[in-house]
Amino acid sequence: MYARLYKCSPSCSLSILKTVVRECSTTALTETENAIYPPILDLSRIARIKRKREAWYDKIKKLETVEEKLFGINMPRYYGWKGLFLEERNILYDSLVHAQYITHTHVINDGKLPEFYNSVITTEQSNAMVQNLKHRIENLIIFEYCHRLREQEIIEEVDKVKQKKLQDANTNMLVYQINRLILAAMSSSMPHLLETQVDFDPRREAFWFVGGIEPPALLRKAKENSKRAKNYANEPINIRVHYLGSPILQLRHQFPLREIVSLTESTNSELNIPECKFDPKVLGYFMSRRHGTCIPGFWPGDTAEFGLLSYHNLNDLYLREFPLREEAITVQAILASYGWLLPQACYQGFSTVNEITYPLVSQTVLTNGQFWSFCVYQLNTTLIHMEHADENPKRNLCWITEPMKLFDKVEDGKIEGFNEDVLQKLITFYANVPAERSNENLKPYLGETVKHVADIVDPERREWLEQKFKHLMANRPRHLLIPEITSWQKLYMLDNHITLRYQRRDPWEFGYNPYRRRLDDHTPVYIPRCLRKNPKKRKVGRWAKTYYPDA
DSSP states (O other): OHHHHHHHOTTSOHHHHHHHHHHHHHHHHHHHTTOOOOOOOOOSHHHHHHHHHHHHHHHHHHOOSHHHHHHHHHTTOSSOEEEEEEETTOOOTTOHHHHHHHHTEEEETTSSOOGGGGGSSOHHHHHHHHHHHHHHHHHHHHIIIIIOOOTTTOOOSSHHHHHHHHHHHHHHHHHHHHHHHHHHHHTTTOGGGGGOEEEESOOEEEEEEEEEEOOOHHHHHHHHTOTTTGGGTTSOEEEEEEEEEOOSEEEEESSOOOOSSOTTGGGOTTSOOOOOOSOGGGTTOOEEEEOOOOEESSOTTOSOOEEEEEEEEOHHHHTTTOSSHHHHHHHHHHHHHHHHHHHHHHHTTOOSSSOOSSOEEEEEEEESSSEEEEEEEEEOOOOOSTTHHHHOOOOEEEEEOOOEESOSEEETTEEEOOOHHHHHHHHHHHHOOOOOOTTSOSOTTSOSSOOSGGGOSOHHHHHHHHHHHHHHHHTOOOSSOOOOOOHHHIIIIIISOOOOSOOOOSGGGGTOOGGGOOTTOSOOOBOOGGGSSOTTOSSSSOBOOOOOOOO
């Protein structure tokens, strides 16, 4: 150091230079005593991937509007996420453990509703309401099953399809009329029913990440052949879950239902969740690629944004001899309830990667017209991805009753064995009054003034986000399909490495993976020169603006 200083300034004496350097080094030492150093980061592959993933979660949390948060979940995939595809009425054999694991749900196996429902309505009011409705519902059942000529409305060539459609039509119409009668009879004494919104055959979709799943054989083999990832070939992976459902009808309210148990009680270690870490294809499920959509039956911005009650069809389980039918009903109840509460949580600003701060409750009725099951579900957590699948202490809770007969049979215009307990439980669900939570911020992760796209002041940005959001939620296919690897390319070029005189044209031949393409990785809309703000300038304003969220 002294030599460099001496060469730069040969006129100065060495003693003066030593004095200056000594004073500067003393000052630097005093300044660095209170310095704050950055943390020492773990540079392993798993730690780096985890930090990158957490940074993405934080970006989604900081977005202001509900639509932009749902946009942020889909930003990493232009062609959508490939994941487990679940349909509401397609219940597979022996899938209860798998349904509990992918929803982090503990089923309370006592065949009863929570004790909370014993104080929802008094016994005198319930009995009076049952006697008021019993005769009307009996006449309704007799009309639907005996006197309505529905066979003329449904024309099918196959008898099985016709029988299924007839049963579905009877069940749906019976539920519609029972809901109409109960609302008309109870609204005068329970004003919250006048404020409910009723949706018939709504669109219900949910999307979430599930961690802790064993990697498939092909993925494990691919990692073993990679130098960087061969040490992590057996590490558990995340899978994506797409749920699609459509209940018979659902009721919504502007306030949420009261919680059954507190969040602290949901962390009880006795509430065990069975493990099912196998590849879902083992059970018979299949994978599908689509955008991650969360739709609870209505669009963001609706005032009635919390679920009150929903009806679901059980005809697929009763029209065929299904083994373990009660377990299958429980599976349908868990997936239907979780698939309804998760989109509701997303409309409050939460998501599958951002934890909810308060529980949400839903009431579910599953019926085929004759058999009725009642389910209460409380959503306590949405974090099921990666390490949260095993380390998250919170449990989602499910209470479900055994199937109960509303009536034994209908013959010669008469109904036999009408069960008043079914009607009493149904009245209790309607009597459960939603409560306003004034002491709690229901939307902590949304903006203070801008919570939805409709609240954005800039008209151009508002219209662009609204249009793109609806197009994304529609899940329409892209105008250009995903580039594929043909059979001969896989045989000659990938498996056997036979060199052919073939010009490279496909993206994968240049090292480009189209499945990793981001949502904003495309050419913007071209603006003709006559429509630009400055037509005289050739390259200014050629492309339309895009307003993708920073996620």
